[in-house]
Amino acid sequence: MKSLLLILLIALNGLAHGACLTRGTGDMGIIVERADGSVLVVDTSAHKVLFRVEGLGDLSHASAVFSRDERYAYVFGRDGGLSKIDILCGTLDKRVIQGGNSIGGAISQDGKLIAVSNYVPGGVKVFSAADLSLIADIPATATAKGKGSKTVGLVDTSGQRFVFALYDTGEIWILDMKQPDKPALTKFTNIGRLPYDGLITPDGRYYISGLFGEDGLALLDLWHPEKRIRRILDHYGKGKKQLPVYKMPHLEGWAVAGNQTFLPAVGHHEVLVVNTSDWKESGRIAVHGQPIFVIARPDGRQLWVNFAFPDNDTIQVIDSETLKIIKTLKPGKGTLHMEFTPRGEEVWISVRDKDEIQIYDTENLTLKTRFKATKPSGIFFTNRAHQTGL
């Protein structure tokens, strides 16, 4: 009897430890399986799936950030769910429904606060990264219909600040959380019609809102908020017929290379090139379709672009120096998301309709390997933990 107990206890002890991995987390990441409400935890060195974590709700358009120690992923679901995943144990550590319809989130500079922006009921909520308890609730400006404005383009920057835009009321707000019990807001109104997404430059200095209601973007210099909002690239679509927009482009992927920033043009088959020293247009690149993501390889030498329906089977690679398209790839229908490995030697691409992840070598632009994932969309690697605005 005692022998049996002995074996049992040792086995249990082994299991308890064995369930979690003892390993570095710098080469890990997650892949969102949108249809199943699950995420895959992956090893980017071994090209291997380590865990599948289920029960995350509606993950269409889901995004994620990582804790400062790169152990936990915070997943922002479309259904307002905020989930904390332990990537070393492959478990759902905690899940709260924080709003009705969520559109992304961010993590504070010190890693202690998670902010989530909501379509419904609008506004931003701030949670403790440790236990997801509510720390601050920032309602949005009410629209004429009495509802809170949709809140979009939420990013984090230095000084425990978050920046976001109010879609319906055309505003940009800075939320300063240095004193968590006294959230401080700086509001910029009349920034332009229908800001639909935002990006922040890698240094955390410039915040840019794309405007769906007009040709042009709104720029805020966070080192000098007293200079207020500046309109840039005004009327970039002037004289051209705008195409029907099937899917809004994303701005949150950085595409800053040297002193140039690359942005998707809404409703046009073009990538806009902007000089970051004067924020004027310095060029345009004709591309295969309406660009969704325009992202730069970490060294800035290449830009990778995917497209809206019906061109969402294609990726184009642009040389950031010559502005020429150097490669057109056809990963397959539903090519939704791209993520570079931290030092850029590979890019991982989710191909929804093929139920697979394709991994490309960014030096020779060829397919290196692929593996199965169920209706994959967003891919997020842990090195985002160390970066501002990602």
Add this chain to the structure above:
Amino acid sequence: MKSLLLILLIALNGLAHGACLTRGTGDMGIIVERADGSVLVVDTSAHKVLFRVEGLGDLSHASAVFSRDERYAYVFGRDGGLSKIDILCGTLDKRVIQGGNSIGGAISQDGKLIAVSNYVPGGVKVFSAADLSLIADIPATATAKGKGSKTVGLVDTSGQRFVFALYDTGEIWILDMKQPDKPALTKFTNIGRLPYDGLITPDGRYYISGLFGEDGLALLDLWHPEKRIRRILDHYGKGKKQLPVYKMPHLEGWAVAGNQTFLPAVGHHEVLVVNTSDWKESGRIAVHGQPIFVIARPDGRQLWVNFAFPDNDTIQVIDSETLKIIKTLKPGKGTLHMEFTPRGEEVWISVRDKDEIQIYDTENLTLKTRFKATKPSGIFFTNRAHQTGL
């Protein structure tokens, strides 16, 4: 008897697992204790020492890089020792004596290769990151005395390449390790007298050698090696008396903010400001002493500078926009090294003669906390794993 065995076995099992930590590695780092040949493994969230790892030999001027998964630190000792430390277990995983007198190293883009540059016998050796077995031995050009040139300023960049300078013979070499069994060298000669250190811009594009033998620096555009070497900041000390140089400045800490790069002037109490669009001098900042490290806070808004003896008790903080000194700190004698936390909210400073690490808040520039370390010098955090040239 069986009960005793049971307890014993469970205890042993617990110990075996307990020796290593199951935790994320994104908020970890190491601190070199130069006099004792040891390193401290630290937790940057908790401000805590987790382990002390001993037996690393002569660690004066030691530097370190991290594996792609952020689990292993590779420490380059002055005595030619290359040590692989497991920071989750606090153990010395492997140690080889690879040369007679070493001056730093780098890790390849894919994380599989470790390169070390040597004063004696000169040249670069490349090792497997997995087991430290020798993969390539690249001897330096022989000097008139028949010995290999001292080899310095070794950095990694994209495409599995390493770049370094030959001090005695005035050369810069690119080592391409895409085919590990066929190392390919590109050599640039007559680059200027006595290149003493190198830096690579954060995007991995520009390599700059400081020249001890003359006023000026050598610049190589790695996107366009066919353009060969360009001399920049020629005669920056012209008409000024050079002071005796007690300690060579370091270049390997990045100081790139917007389109400006900041460099320590050799033998002068000045920081040089260079415009990265034309690589011309755009300003100078008079500082407290001869600068050693000039490093930018990750968002580029501040530069932190320490100094050579006899001013090595001081740190100055410069606003990168106004170029004004905004704070002079006196951490104490032997203020040797500074390391920013990944998102820049803190800077950790080693103060050798006080046997302590001081941690400053970079927003209000005040001391936050401190802890004991024995004769600390270099501080290296794991987020370096994700960056080029660090």
